[in-house]
Amino acid sequence: xxxEDYDFLFKIVLIGNAGVGKTCLVRRFxxxxxxxxxxxxxxxxxxxxTVEINGEKVKLQIWDTAGQERFRSITQSYYRSANALILTYxxxxxxxxxxxxxxxxxxxxxxxxxxxxxxxxxxIDLAERREVSQQRAEEFSEAQDMYYLETSAKExxxxxxxxxxxxxRLISEARQNTLVNNVSSPLPGEGxxxxxxxxxxxx
Amino acid sequence: xxxxxxxxxDVVIIGTGLPESxxxxxxxxxxxxxxxxxxxxxYGGNWASFSFSGLLSWVKEYQQDSDIEEESTVSRQxxxxxxxxxxALRKKDETIQHIEVFCYASQxxxxxxxxxxxxxxxxxxxxxxxxxxxxxxxxxxxxxxxxYFTDYEMPANHTQKSDKExxxxxxxxxxxxxxxxxxxxxTCIHTILGGxxxxxxxxxxxxxxxxxxxxxxxSHIVKEGRRFNIDLVSxxxxxxxxxxxxxxxxxxxxxxxxxxxxRILAFREGKVEQVPCSRADVFNSKELTMVEKRMLMKxxxxxxxxxxxxxxxxxxxxxxxxxxxxxxxxTPNLQHFILHSIAMTESSCTIIDGLKATKKFLQxxxxxxxxxxxxxxYGQGEIPQCFCRMCAVxxxxxxxxxxxxxxxxxxxxxxxxxxxxxFGQRINAKYFIVEDSxxxxxxxxxxxxxxxxRAVLITDQSVLKxxxxxxxxxxxxxxxxxxxxxxxxxxxxxxxxxxxxxxxLVHLTCSSSKTAREDLESVVNKLFTPYAETETNKExxxxxxxxxxxxxxxxxxxxxxxxxxxGLPSNVYVCSGPDGGLGNEHAVxxxxxxxxxIFPSEEFCPPPPNxxxxxxxxxxxxxxVPGTNNIIMATIDSSEESKNLExxxxxxxx
Ligand SMILES: Cc1cc2nc3c(=O)[nH]c(=O)nc-3n(C[C@H](O)[C@H](O)[C@H](O)COP(=O)(O)OP(=O)(O)OC[C@H]3O[C@@H](n4cnc5c(N)ncnc54)[C@H](O)[C@@H]3O)c2cc1C
Ligand SMILES: Nc1nc2c(ncn2[C@@H]2O[C@H](COP(=O)(O)OP(=O)(O)O)[C@@H](O)[C@H]2O)c(=O)[nH]1
Ligand SMILES: [Mg+2]
Numbered sequence: 001x002x003x004e005d006y007d008f009l010f011k012i013v014l015i016g017n018a019g020v021g022k023t024c025l026v027r028r029f030x031x032x033x034x035x036x037x038x039x040x041x042x043x044x045x046x047x048x049x050t051v052e053i054n055g056e057k058v059k060l061q062i063w064d065t066a067g068q069e070r071f072r073s074i075t076q077s078y079y080r081s082a083n084a085l086i087l088t089y090x091x092x093x094x095x096x097x098x099x100x101x102x103x104x105x106x107x108x109x110x111x112x113x114x115x116x117x118x119x120x121x122x123x124i125d126l127a128e129r130r131e132v133s134q135q136r137a138e139e140f141s142e143a144q145d146m147y148y149l150e151t152s153a154k155e156x157x158x159x160x161x162x163x164x165x166x167x168x169r170l171i172s173e174a175r176q177n178t179l180v181n182n183v184s185s186p187l188p189g190e191g192x193x194x195x196x197x198x199x200x201x202x203x
Numbered sequence: 204x205x206x207x208x209x210x211x212x213d214v215v216i217i218g219t220g221l222p223e224s225x226x227x228x229x230x231x232x233x234x235x236x237x238x239x240x241x242x243x244x245x246y247g248g249n250w251a252s253f254s255f256s257g258l259l260s261w262v263k264e265y266q267q268d269s270d271i272e273e274e275s276t277v278s279r280q281x282x283x284x285x286x287x288x289x290x291a292l293r294k295k296d297e298t299i300q301h302i303e304v305f306c307y308a309s310q311x312x313x314x315x316x317x318x319x320x321x322x323x324x325x326x327x328x329x330x331x332x333x334x335x336x337x338x339x340x341x342x343x344x345x346x347x348x349x350x351y352f353t354d355y356e357m358p359a360n361h362t363q364k365s366d367k368e369x370x371x372x373x374x375x376x377x378x379x380x381x382x383x384x385x386x387x388x389x390t391c392i393h394t395i396l397g398g399x400x401x402x403x404x405x406x407x408x409x410x411x412x413x414x415x416x417x418x419x420x421x422s423h424i425v426k427e428g429r430r431f432n433i434d435l436v437s438x439x440x441x442x443x444x445x446x447x448x449x450x451x452x453x454x455x456x457x458x459x460x461x462x463x464x465x466r467i468l469a470f471r472e473g474k475v476e477q478v479p480c481s482r483a484d485v486f487n488s489k490e491l492t493m494v495e496k497r498m499l500m501k502x503x504x505x506x507x508x509x510x511x512x513x514x515x516x517x518x519x520x521x522x523x524x525x526x527x528x529x530x531x532x533x534t535p536n537l538q539h540f541i542l543h544s545i546a547m548t549e550s551s552c553t554i555i556d557g558l559k560a561t562k563k564f565l566q567x568x569x570x571x572x573x574x575x576x577x578x579x580x581y582g583q584g585e586i587p588q589c590f591c592r593m594c595a596v597x598x599x600x601x602x603x604x605x606x607x608x609x610x611x612x613x614x615x616x617x618x619x620x621x622x623x624x625x626f627g628q629r630i631n632a633k634y635f636i637v638e639d640s641x642x643x644x645x646x647x648x649x650x651x652x653x654x655x656x657r658a659v660l661i662t663d664q665s666v667l668k669x670x671x672x673x674x675x676x677x678x679x680x681x682x683x684x685x686x687x688x689x690x691x692x693x694x695x696x697x698x699x700x701x702x703x704x705x706x707x708l709v710h711l712t713c714s715s716s717k718t719a720r721e722d723l724e725s726v727v728n729k730l731f732t733p734y735a736e737t738e739t740n741k742e743x744x745x746x747x748x749x750x751x752x753x754x755x756x757x758x759x760x761x762x763x764x765x766x767x768x769x770g771l772p773s774n775v776y777v778c779s780g781p782d783g784g785l786g787n788e789h790a791v792x793x794x795x796x797x798x799x800x801i802f803p804s805e806e807f808c809p810p811p812p813n814x815x816x817x818x819x820x821x822x823x824x825x826x827x828v829p830g831t832n833n834i835i836m837a838t839i840d841s842s843e844e845s846k847n848l849e850x851x852x853x854x855x856x857x
Contacts, residue, residue: 018206045457045596045811066595070206073601075246075588077458080581109254109429 218638252584255428524557
C-alpha cells in the first residue's frame with residue numbers, strides 16, 4: 001500500500017463485552033454481511049475499508065478484539081496508537097452496560113489521551129428485549145464526554161453512519177492537530193513499523 | 204466472571220513471557236486449540252513493562268507476597284482418579300529478590316494536592332458514572348501512594364511536618380542512606396532526603412517559571428506515571444537478529460513499532476563518548492585523529508570478511524581478542540571502542556568470537572539505521588503481547604489472573620493429561636508448556652539458577668548531551684576490576700513512549716555476583732548524581748541527576764537442561780524466563796526448538812494470510828474480498844460537517 005492510496009489512515013479499535021456484536025458490526029460495515037451462524041472468525045486481525053468523504057480517501061483500519069475480551073485479557077498493545085475507540089454494549093443486556101466503567105478504565109490506562117471514543121448500543125432490532133434505555137445511555141455518554149449511537153448490525157441500522165461520522169470527526173481532528181502542530185509531546189505512532197523500515201532501506 | 208473456561212484443548216501454555224507467547228502464536232497458527240494463561244493480571248511475566256504506578260504495585264506485590272502464601276487450595280480430591288497423580292505447581296513467584304527503591308526527587312506536595320496519574324481526571328467529574336471511574340482509580344492509586352509514603356515513614360497527611368524535619372536534618376545522601384528500612388524478606392525501601400526545599404528561594408523559582416520547568420518532583424512522576432513503560436528486562440533487537448526475522452516473517456511486526464537506537468556510547472577514563480560506527484560516523488568523528496580513522500576503517504573492513512583472510516589471525520589463535528587487538532596497531536582508544544562498544548565482548552573472549560561479534564555488529568549496521576539495534580516503542584513488554592494477539596487471532600483463548608494448582612499425570616503412561624486450576628476445574632490437553640517460575644521447588648530442587656542484577660533509573664538529562672534530546676543510547680561500562688562483569692546501560696528518551704517528557708529512563712543490567720544494588724551502584728554513581736535542589740545553579744551540573752531508582756535481582760532460568768527438572772512428564776515443556784543477554788535470540792531459539800520438538804512436521808510461524816483476503820469459516824457462501832476496493836461514496840454536506848466540528852454536541856447527529 002503506497003502512500004498515494006489515501007489521504008488519511010485511521011486505526012479504529014472495538015471493545016466491549018463478548019457477544020455484544022463487535023465482530024458483526026465490523027463485518028457488516030466492511031463486507032456488508034451479517035453472519036447467520038456464529039462461526040468463529042479465525043484469522044481476522046483487522047479489516048480495512050476505504051471510504052471517500054468530500055472527495056478525500058480515508059482508509060479505516062478496523063481492529064477487532066480477537067476474542068481476548070472474553071476473559072478480560074485484552075493486551076495493552078491493542079490500544080496503542082488507536083485514533084478512535086468504539087465501546088460497544090448490547091441494549092438487550094444490562095450486564096454489558098454495567099461493565100462500561102471497567103472498559104473506560106482500561107481506555108484511560110492504555111489508550112492515547114487524544115483518542116475519540118464512541119459509545120454504541122447494538123442490537124436495536126431486538127427492541128422488545130431492551131434492558132438499557134436510550135436515556136440512560138445518553139446520560140452516561142454525556143458524562144463521559146463520548147459520542148453515542150444505537151445500531152443494529154443485523155438490520156444494518158446506523159452502521160455506516162457510525163463509521164462515516166467517526167471518519168469525519170477523525171479528519172477534522174487530524175486537521176486541527178496539524179494546525180496546532182503540537183510538537184511538544186511525542187505522538188504515539190511516531191515509531192516506524194518494521195515493514196516501513198524495510199521498504200525504505202536498500203539492503 | 205460468569206463464563207468458565209472450555210475444558211478441552213490441544214495445547215495449554217502457562218506463562219505469557221516471550222518464548223511462551225511465540226510458541227502460543229506458532230501453535231495456534233497451525234490450527235491447534237490453544238489455551239494461554241497467566242496467573243498475573245498483566246501480560247509478559249518478567250518480560251512485562253509497567254506504568255510508574257504499575258511498577259510501584261509490582262514492588263508492593265513482592266513485599267506482600269509472603270502474606271498471601273497460604274492461599275486456600277480447592278480440594279483436588281475427586282478430580283483425580285486413582286490412576287492419576289498430581290504434580291503441584293508453585294504458589295508464589297520467587298524470581299525477584301532484593302528489591303530496593305530510592306526516591307531522590309522532591310516529595311513535597313505544596314503545589315499538588317492530588318497526586319494521581321492523569322487520565323481519570325480528564326472526564327467530567329460531576330456524573331455518577333465518572334465518579335465510579337475516579338473511585339476505581341483512587342481505589343488503586345492513592346492507596347498505593349499512601350503506603351509508598353508510609354514505607355518512607357512519611358504519612359501523606361503529615362507532609363508539612365516531615366518536610367521541616369528533612370530540611371533541618373539531612374543534606375547528605377550518604378547519611379540519609381542510613382534511614383533505610385527493612386521491609387520484610389529481602390525487600391528494602393530507602394528514603395533519600397536530598398531533595399528538600401528552601402522556602403524562600405523556592406518562591407523565587409516559582410515566579411521565574413524557568414527554574415520551575417526543570418524541577419521534576421515525585422508527584423510529577425506519579426501524575427505522569429502513565430507515560431512510563433518500564434521494562435523489567437532490558438533488551439534490544441538486533442536489526443539482523445532472530446527476533447526481527449521472526450517478527451517480519453510471521454507478520455507480527457504489524458502490531459508493533461520500533462525506533463532505532465541512535466547512539467553507541469563508551470565509558471572511558473570517567474567520560475562518556477560516542478562511538479563512531481558507520482562510515483559516515485567514522486569520518487565525521489571529532490574524537491578520532493585522521494590516523495585513527497584510517498586504522499579503524501581498515502580493521503573493520505577486514506572484520507567484515509575476516510574468514511577470507513585467515514592469515515591475519517591464524518597465528519594468534521591462542522590469544523584473547525583484546526590481546527589480538529593490541530597487535531593490530533590500534534590505539535588504546537580504538538581498542539576500547541572495538542572491544543567494548545562494537546564487539547561488546549568481555550576482554551577474555553577468543554579471537555574468533557570477537558571477530559564474529561564485530562562482523563555481526565557491522566552487518567546489522569545500516570539495515571534500519573545508524574546503529575545495529577532497534578527498540579520497540581512502548582517498551583519490550585509489547586513484544587510478547589504482539590505474539591499473543593497473533594495467537595488469539597487464530598483462535599487461541601486468553602485468560603490472565605488464572606492460577607493453576609497442578610498437572611495431572613497418568614500413572615501408567617507417565618504423560619500429563621490435564622491441569623487443575625484454582626477453581627478446581629480440570630482442563631485437558633495433549634501438550635503443556637510452562638514457564639520455569641511456575642514449577643515447584645520440588646521440581647526444581649536440582650536446578651542451579653543464575654541471577655541478573657537490574658537497576659531502573661529515572662533521570663533528568665542524558666548521559667551525553669547532544670543536539671537532539673531524543674536519543675536512544677546503549678553504553679557498555681567495562682568492569683572496574685578484572686573478573687567482574689561489564690554493566691550494560693540503555694538510556695531511553697521520551698519519544699520511545701517509555702518515560703515522561705524531560706526525563707530519561709535508564710536501565711542497567713549485568714549478571715549478578717551480589718545484590719543488584721551492590722553490583723550496580725558504583726556504575727550508577729559514576730554516571731549520575733543524586734537529585735538535590737539546593738545544588739542547582741551553583742555550578743553547571745556535569746552529570747545527569749537521579750530522580751528515582753529501583754534495584755532488583757531477577758532469576759535467570761535460561762540455559763537449564765531439561766533433565767535437571769525432577770519428574771516432569773515428557774509432554775510438559777519448559778520455557779525459561781528472560782536471560783541477561785542484550786538480544787532476544789535465546790527466547791526465539793527456545794520457542795522454535797520446542798515447537799519443532801512438539802510438531803516436527805509443521806512450519807514455525809509462517810506468514811498469515813493477508814487480512815485483505817481472509818476466508819471466513821462458517822456458512823458464508825462467497826467471502827468477498829474486504830478492504831481497499833470497497834470504496835463507498837459518502838457525500839456529506841460540508842456545512843453540516845463543519846457544524847459537527849464546532850458544535851459542543853457530544854452525540855453523533857441522529
Ligand atoms: C566503519 C565501517 C562502517 C560500516 N557501516 C556500515 C553500515 O552502516 N551499513 C552497511 O550496510 N555496511 C556498513 N559497512 C560495511 C561496508 O560499507 C559495506 O560492506 C560495503 O562497503 C557497502 O558498499 P556500498 O558500495 O553499498 O556502499 P559504500 O559506497 O561503501 O557506502 C556506504 C555508506 O558509507 C558512506 N561513505 C562511504 N565512503 C565514505 C566516506 N569516505 N566518507 C563518508 N561516508 C562515506 C556512503 O555515503 C554510504 O552512505 C561498514 C564498514 C565499515 C568499515
Ligand atoms: N439481533 C441481533 N443480533 C446481533 C446483532 N449483532 C450481533 N448479533 C449477534 O450477537 C452474537 C454475538 O456477535 P459478535 O459479533 O460475535 O459479538 P462480539 O463477541 O462482540 O464480537 C452473534 O450471535 C450475532 O449474531 C444485532 O445487531 N442484532
Ligand atoms: Mg468478536
